[in-house]
Amino acid sequence: MRTTFRFWRPFSSITSSLSSIKKARVKHGLSLLCRDPHRQPIISPIPQASRPRLYTMDAKPAPMPKLLYGTAWKKDATADLVLLALKAGFRGIDTAAQPRHYKEPLVGAAVKLAISSGIVKRGDVFIQTKFTSVHGQDMSNLPYDPNAPLEEQVDTSVASSLHNFRYADSEEPYIDSLVLHSPMDTVEDTVTVWKTLETYVPHKIRQLGISNTPLQVVDHLCTSPDITVRPAVVQNRFYPATRWEVGLRAYCREKSIAFQTFWTLSGNPQLLRSEPVQKLAAHTSVEPPVALYSLVLGLGGTSILDGTTNEVHMKDDLKGIEIVNDYAQSGEGQSTWSACLGGFKQLIGEA
Numbered sequence: 001m002r003t004t005f006r007f008w009r010p011f012s013s014i015t016s017s018l019s020s021i022k023k024a025r026v027k028h029g030l031s032l033l034c035r036d037p038h039r040q041p042i043i044s045p046i047p048q049a050s051r052p053r054l055y056t057m058d059a060k061p062a063p064m065p066k067l068l069y070g071t072a073w074k075k076d077a078t079a080d081l082v083l084l085a086l087k088a089g090f091r092g093i094d095t096a097a098q099p100r101h102y103k104e105p106l107v108g109a110a111v112k113l114a115i116s117s118g119i120v121k122r123g124d125v126f127i128q129t130k131f132t133s134v135h136g137q138d139m140s141n142l143p144y145d146p147n148a149p150l151e152e153q154v155d156t157s158v159a160s161s162l163h164n165f166r167y168a169d170s171e172e173p174y175i176d177s178l179v180l181h182s183p184m185d186t187v188e189d190t191v192t193v194w195k196t197l198e199t200y201v202p203h204k205i206r207q208l209g210i211s212n213t214p215l216q217v218v219d220h221l222c223t224s225p226d227i228t229v230r231p232a233v234v235q236n237r238f239y240p241a242t243r244w245e246v247g248l249r250a251y252c253r254e255k256s257i258a259f260q261t262f263w264t265l266s267g268n269p270q271l272l273r274s275e276p277v278q279k280l281a282a283h284t285s286v287e288p289p290v291a292l293y294s295l296v297l298g299l300g301g302t303s304i305l306d307g308t309t310n311e312v313h314m315k316d317d318l319k320g321i322e323i324v325n326d327y328a329q330s331g332e333g334q335s336t337w338s339a340c341l342g343g344f345k346q347l348i349g350e351a
Contacts, residue, residue, distance in 0.1 A: 062126040062176055064233075064258055066297055066321060068092035069314075070307035071107050078103040081309055082110035086119055088314035094235075094260075094305055096130035096181060097157045100138035104129060108164035115167055122167055128177035128233075129161045130211065131193065136181055150189060154196040162204060177233055178205045182212040190217065191226055198229045209233025209258075215248045222255055235260040235305070238296065239267030244348040253301040261296055262305040265289050276343035283336050284327045289313075290320030295344040297321065298328070298337075 069085040071078055071094060082093060093111065096102040111127065114120045131154055134146045144156035158178070166173040178197060184190040197208055209231050210218065221231050234252050236245050238261035245259070252259045271277060272288050281291035293304055306317055328337035345351040 062091065062124055064126050064177070064303055065090070065092040067293070067304050067306045067317060068094045068126065068128065068260065070262060070305035071095045071103070072101050072307065074106075074307075074309070075103065076106075077309070078106035079110040079113075082107050083114055083119075084311055085314055086110070086114040086125070088311060089318045090306075090314065091120070091124055092126040092128070092303070094128045096132055096179075097143045097161050098130065098132040098136060098181065099141040099143065100136070104161060105164050108166075111165065112167050122171075126176045127165055128179060128209075129165075129175055130179045130181040131157050131197065132181040133184055133193075135185075150184075150192050151196045154193055158197070158200060158204070172204075174204055174206065176206045177209055178207075179209040179211050179233060179235055183210065183214075183217045187220065190220075191224070194221065194227065194229075198227075201229050207232035209235060209260075211235035212237075215251055218248065218251065218257070222257075230255075231257055233258050233260060235262065237261070237263045237267060239263050240270075241267075244350070246348065246350050249299065249301065257301070258303055259301050260303045260305060262307075264293065264296060264304050264306075268292065271344075271347065274344070274347055276340040276347065279343075280324065280337070280340040283333070284320075284324050286320040286323055287316065290317055291324065291340075293317065294321050294324035294328075295341060298341045299345070299350070 067090065069082065069090040069092065071082060074081050085093070093107060095104045095107045097104055111120075111122075111125060114125075115122055134142070134153075137146070139146065143160045144153040146153070148156070158175075161175060161178070162173045165175060178200070180190070180193060180197070184193055194208070197205065201208060208229050210221065211234070213234060213236065218231060218234055221227050234248065234257055236242065236248065236259070238244055249259050251257075265272070272292055277288050277291045277295065280286075280295065281288045284291065286294075293306070296302055296304055306314075308314055308317065324337075327333035342351065
């Protein structure tokens with residue numbers, strides 16, 4: 001019998017099962033916004049004995065930035081917007097091999113143009129893409145044959161992504177982070193996809209992650225003896241319907257897994273209007289969205305997908321989180337920052 005993940009379980013039942021997995025230990029002592037979260041690239045360890053042969057990585061993986069530029073739903077404007085984001089200072093790009101919602105080839109073209117124009121070097125940009133199952137694809141436009149075995153689907157999807165991110169004939173393309181867009185329907189299929197992706201680490205893919213996932217799937221990938229490459233990234237919505245993933249984020253912090261948030265602005269209109277966000281914005285002279293981003297980063301172990309299409313907002317977001325960070329570490333700002341962060345944690349049930 002095939003084991004099925006119960007993705008439809010309400011979040012409350014997932015978080016209440018923490019003790020049966022391993023209760024996440026949450027420490028709320030963080031009073032300052034970390035200056036450089038994730039400045040060191042996160043590479044999932046691979047036991048030497050499990051490698052069929054050694055690979056030399058000529059390019060070091062780029063560090064994961066605090067803000068990654070999100071490219072979903074940008075359609076034909078994707079290339080222009082990605083180039084604009086790179087010019088504005090973004091050094092992380094999130095996309096997917098899912099033509100239904102992303103234009104991965106246009107992302108690759110924009111990065112290539114930025115490299116050839118001297119705006120960035122390949123080693124400076126954290127490139128993240130995804131493998132998306134048949135259920136998440138437009139059946140008239142897929143990067144692989146939907147009738148092929150799962151392993152072949154993964155191989156074809158990865159090959160197409162590597163092709164999109166090839167920038168020089170003399171250099172082998174690589175992807176900094178490849179994320180399974182969502183768990184498969186069963187444990188067995190999820191493990192099959194994951195094990196296929198493992199064969200590319202570290203020579204073609206530097207690290208693996210998973211998105212749109214409940215805690216029990218992440219725990220399986222972290223604890224199963226069948227898994228060699230542990231997840232380095234979890235990317236989920238950050239909004240009230242999932243209680244802001246308090247339990248899952250605690251687990252990720254315990255396991256040193258980076259948690260990437262999306263729907264951070266669009267899913268939280270009430271948080272944007274909340275007292276901690278408004279107070280922090282007023283004291284630092286930044287806009288409320290920047291204050292919200294800063295407080296989410298202040299939770300620890302987080303990065304944020306930022307999908308703005310406005311050049312001014314791109315620059316303001318990048319500059320603003322550093323303004324807040326400096327304020328949080330200043331003598332005059334520490335107490336206000338601590339109060340705002342504490343109030344924010346109470347609002348999302350993390351205090």
